[in-house]
Amino acid sequence: MHDPMPMTSSRGLMAMIGLCTAILVVSALYFARTVFAPMAFALFTIALVWPLQSSLQSRLPKLVALAISVLATVVIVLVFGSIIVWGFGRVGRHLVSDAARFQMLYGQTVGWLEGHGIVVAGLWAEHFNVGWLVRLFQQLTARINATLSFSLVVLIYIILGLLEVDTIADKLRRLANKEIGKVLLVGGIETAAKFRRYMLVRTLMSIMTGGLVWGFAYLADLRLAAEWGVIAFALNYIPFIGPLVATVFPTLFAITQFESWQMAVTVFACLNLIQFLVGSYLEPRIAGSALSMSPFLVLFAVFFWTFLWGIAGAFIGVPIVIAVLTLCEQHPRSRWLADLLGGPDTKKA
Numbered sequence: 001m002h003d004p005m006p007m008t009s010s011r012g013l014m015a016m017i018g019l020c021t022a023i024l025v026v027s028a029l030y031f032a033r034t035v036f037a038p039m040a041f042a043l044f045t046i047a048l049v050w051p052l053q054s055s056l057q058s059r060l061p062k063l064v065a066l067a068i069s070v071l072a073t074v075v076i077v078l079v080f081g082s083i084i085v086w087g088f089g090r091v092g093r094h095l096v097s098d099a100a101r102f103q104m105l106y107g108q109t110v111g112w113l114e115g116h117g118i119v120v121a122g123l124w125a126e127h128f129n130v131g132w133l134v135r136l137f138q139q140l141t142a143r144i145n146a147t148l149s150f151s152l153v154v155l156i157y158i159i160l161g162l163l164e165v166d167t168i169a170d171k172l173r174r175l176a177n178k179e180i181g182k183v184l185l186v187g188g189i190e191t192a193a194k195f196r197r198y199m200l201v202r203t204l205m206s207i208m209t210g211g212l213v214w215g216f217a218y219l220a221d222l223r224l225a226a227e228w229g230v231i232a233f234a235l236n237y238i239p240f241i242g243p244l245v246a247t248v249f250p251t252l253f254a255i256t257q258f259e260s261w262q263m264a265v266t267v268f269a270c271l272n273l274i275q276f277l278v279g280s281y282l283e284p285r286i287a288g289s290a291l292s293m294s295p296f297l298v299l300f301a302v303f304f305w306t307f308l309w310g311i312a313g314a315f316i317g318v319p320i321v322i323a324v325l326t327l328c329e330q331h332p333r334s335r336w337l338a339d340l341l342g343g344p345d346t347k348k349a
Contacts (some may be wrong), residue, residue, distance in 0.1 A: 021318045030308050038150060039308045040316050042157030046165065047192035048199060049073055053162050066162055077151065082232075087230030091249070094224060096348065101256050150312070179331075187327040194322050205283045206236040213246070220267060222250060223257055232271075236279075238314045239302050243279060247271040297321060297341050 214229025235242030307318030
């Protein structure tokens with residue numbers, strides 16, 4: 001009779017090896033994030049820029065085409081970054097200048113909660129106050145400044161990567177293991193196409209969200225309407241976390257401006273309604289099944305990569321998952337994973 005024990009032991013050993021490998025990979029991604037995070041952003045950017053580079057270098061010398069592509073990328077990033085710094089900077093300065101009023105209203109709120117027997121309010125008063133809010137904006141500003149060095153490293157990767165795209169594609173076509181070469185080549189092409197579609201959809205939805213938030217804030221006579229629109233536009237690139245932050249801060253400012261909980265609740269409800277209609281109704285219909293993913297997986301990706309790489313991980317987490325699932329689709333042995341973690345509309349191959 002065949003003894004099942006050796007087979008069971010072998011499967012257990014393989015599971016342990018797989019678990020240890022996963023732990024080592026995650027540890028490497030965390031401790032070497034200064035290397036891997038810029039590389040991930042560079043690969044993502046190369047996928048977006050390559051159609052422009054390919055089109056230009058078919059008409060111009062390769063280095064001239066590269067210079068134009070890199071210059072266009074830098075201009076877009078600088079414009080985007082300047083808008084974000086302007087929006088957050090304006091809100092931060094307003095917060096500092098109106099800190100006393102925030103502190104007074106916060107004290108009144110803590111007193112009301114304690115008067116109704118909510119003793120945890122005292123604990124909140126020790127750890128969550130206006131000073132904490134000011135420090136949060138200061139830390140955010142410091143992080144924005146720290147991205148300058150990060151962006152420089154990414155730019156170097158982009159320049160070198162754009163020069164290597166054709167060479168790497170040729171090497172994959174001539175790879176001895178034709179199956180692996182095809183998986184990587186086709187998977188890379190499809191991943192790049194999905195990245196471009198993802199960013200196009202994300203940008204359109206972000207512009208729509210920012211415009212609607214600005215319009216509502218303007219009609220509601222909420223101060224800093226344009227700034228809230230810019231912040232909503234920028235944070236919409238980070239699924240789940242970004243829209244939440246983009247609704248909480250205007251609500252806090254509405255409390256100080258109108259001194260009315262009813263108005264604050266109205267602002268919070270309307271902003272969340274805008275985020276829901278754009279993010280949960282319009283975006284899935286525009287993105288289609290090509291970018292369909294399990295909502296649980298999207299949320300996990302945002303938190304997981306935020307834990308590993310901070311704000312950069314929050315932005316790049318979903319594209320990384322898109323790349324992994326697209327590569328899994330290319331091979332029969334891993335296609336089940338893409339089918340399992342894809343959204344309900346994912347087409348089966």
